[in-house]
Amino acid sequence: MASQENPASRRLQSVKHIIIVLSGKGGVGKSSVSTQLALNLYASSPTSKVGILDVDLTGPSIPRMLGVDGHSVHQSSDGWVPVFADGSEARLACMSVGFLLKNKGDSVVWRGPKKNGMIRQFLGDVRWGELDYLVIDTPPGTSDEHLSLIEHLAPVQSKLSAIIVTTPQAVALTDAMKCLSFTQAVNLPVLGLIENMSGYVCPCCGEVSNVFSTGGGEAMAQREQLTFLGSLPVDTELVTLLDAATAPSEVPPGSLPEEGPRSNFTLLRRYKATSSAKLFEGILQKALASLNCS
C-alpha cells in the first residue's frame, strides 16, 4: 500500500537523507550528538547543506547549542524561514520551538494532539530547501513526538534512518532497548549506536573515571547486532561550548584567526578544537558507511 503524499513529503522531496537521533532515556546527549552530527556533516564538504530540526517541544536545547538562542523565525509566502546557524553562508538551517517562544523561560505545556500539530508544521511548513541531510533531534521516550514523526514521514520512509544514543549504565541501556524495539516496530533502519559519557578524564591527574560505568553500549550493540559507531567520554570543553556558544555576531572582530576566505562560523572552529570532534570524525565515517549500505 503506497503512502499518500502529504505536506511534509512534498516539502522534504528536496532532502536526500533524514537521520533521526533517538535514545529512549533522557539526558544521554541526544541534542549534543545531533549538534555534533550536523556540524560534522556540514564540514564534510564545502557545499553540503544540512538542516537540524528540534522536535523536543517541551525542552528545546538545539538553539542554545548552536549559539542562536533568542533568534526568531520569519514567515515568508512560502513558509517559515529557518534560522541559519552559520550566518551568511546559510548552509546550516535550524528549526526549534525555542525560536517561537516570546520569553526563554516560558514553558510549553501541551498535550499530545497539539504537539502532533506542531511537528506537522515543522515538517511541512518550513522552507528547508535542498538539503543533503536533515538531522532530527527528539525528546526522550517513545511517545507522541516519535509516533508523529514516523506518521508524517511515512511517504518518505526510504530516506529515513536512526542513530541511537545511550550512556553505559543499566538504567540507560534498558531504555535504549525499548528504543530499539520501537525502531523495529516502525521499520526504521538503525545506522548504529553511540555510547556517550563513557568515562571522564580528571583534569588534574589525567585518571580516567567511569562516572556512568563503561562498555554497556558496546556490549548492547554486539548483542543486538547493531553497528557500534563509537564511544565519547564526558568532554567538559564541549559542554561549556554548547552551553554558552555565542552567536557569530557576538564574537569581537579579530579575536579569532580567520581560517578561510568565508569562515566566520566560530562555533565550528571552536568545536573542531575539542577532543570530541576528533573522535566524532570516526563516528561519522561509520555512520555514513552504514547509510550507504542501507
Next chain:
Amino acid sequence: MLAVQSAADVPNPLSVPSNAPEHCPGTESELAGKAAACEGCANQEICASDKPKGPDPSLPFIKQRMEFVKRKILVLSGKGGVGKSTFTAQLGWAFAADDTTQTGIMDVDICGPSIPTIFGIASEQVHSSSSGWSPVYVQDNLGVMSVGFMLPTAKDAVMWRGPKKNGLISQFLKDVDWGDLDYLVIDTPPGTSDEHLSIVQFLKESGIDGAVLVTTPQEVALQDVHREIDFCRKVGIRILGLVENMSGFVCPSCKNESQIFKPTTGGAKRLAEETGVELLGAIPLDPRIGKSADYGVSFLDEYPDSPATTAYLNIIDRIKQVLDD
C-alpha cells in the same frame, strides 16, 4: 505564549481534556464546543450544551484513595537525565529509614520507567486483589508502583500517545491499594506534557504538597528547569526547592574536585535567585551512585561516608522541614 500563534486566547492548560484536538479552546472558554477546532471531538456535544460539565468520573475514586496519603511530593525536572529517579529513590529510602512511616513511590515515567531497576525489583510483578493493585514492596514500609512491572519483557517499548498514558496514571492513583501512607513520592518523566498535566488535574482536589526540582549545573539543563518552574507556577504547584545534582566530581585518584558539568551561567544558585526558589543543596557526582542504581541497592546505606550521602541527607532533612511548615 507563542509568538506565531493566532490572536485567540491561550486556554488554561488544565482545561484542555486529554482527548481534545489540536486547537481546543479549553472547556471553560466561551467557544467551548462551538469553535471550528471542535468539529469531530468526542466532547463537542457536552461542551456546546448548556448542561453543567460533569467532572472526570475517576476523580472521586482518586480522592478516596488519596485521603489516606498524608503528603504527596512530585519530583520534577523538565530536563532528562539529571537524576530525578535516582533522587526519588534516595528520598524513598531515607523516608523509609524511619520504621514508623509508610512511604509509596509512584513512577509515572511510562516510556522510560527506571524506578524498578533502581530499587532492584525490576523482575517483580503487580498482583491484583479485591482491594485493588498491590504495590511491589522493597521493604515492609516502602512500596513501589511503575509500568515497568507490567511489561512482558524489559525491552518492550511502550509506544503510547498521551490519552493512553493518562489512563494508566489515573489507574495508578485510583486502583493501587497503597493503604495508609505518610509520603507518596511521584517520579515524573522529563518535560511539561501529558503526564505532568494529568497528575496535576487528577490530584487537584486531593492537593499536591509540593514539588522538588532537580537540575544539573549547565545552562541547557537550567533552561529546561526554568520552564518547569514556570509550569509549576502556571498550574499552582508549591515548589519546595531546587536541587543541583552532579555538582562537581571528586576524582578517586587525586581526590581533587573538578567541574564535570561547568555551571557556565551561574548554575542552580543563579537560577534559584532569579526565580525566587530555595536552593535545597548541591550533590556531587560519585560514580558509585550510578552503580548502586544499576544494582538496585541504596547508595545512602552502602556508602554512608561519601560526600554525596551527606549532601543527600541534608537536602532530605530540609525537605522534611519545609513540608512541615
